[in-house]
Amino acid sequence: MRIDKYLKLTRIIKRRTIAQEACDQGRVSINDKVAKASTNVNMGDIIQIQFGEKLLKYEVLDIKEHVKKEDTESLYRML
Template sequence: MRVDKFLKVSRIIKRRTIANEACDAGRVQINDKIVKAGAEVKVGDIITIQFGTNITKVEVTALKESTKKEDAALMYRAVQ
């Protein structure tokens, strides 16, 4: 699954266009490597997203093409 789609489906970022822009700006990393929006995400990958001064790290636990709002948080877990 593409990283921009994962961020949208998991509701880490609300819109896919915003996820795309974050990737193009170099603010998204997978396993400590800066990636573009089309990069593939696999279960077990660590995604790091920089929102201004805030840095969010999550581990991918599941990949789903679509999900309900209640189940979106089950697609990832926070990493410190």
């Protein structure tokens, strides 16, 4: 699954276009490598997102195409 779609699906970032912009600006990395919006995410990957002064880290636990809002927390773990 693409990183921009994964961020939107898990509701880490609210909109896919904003996730794409964050990737284009180099603020998203997967396993310490800068990620483009089309970069694929795999289970076990570590995603880092730079929000201003904050650096947020997430571990990918599961990947699903469709998920309910209540179940999004089971797809990742905040580090």
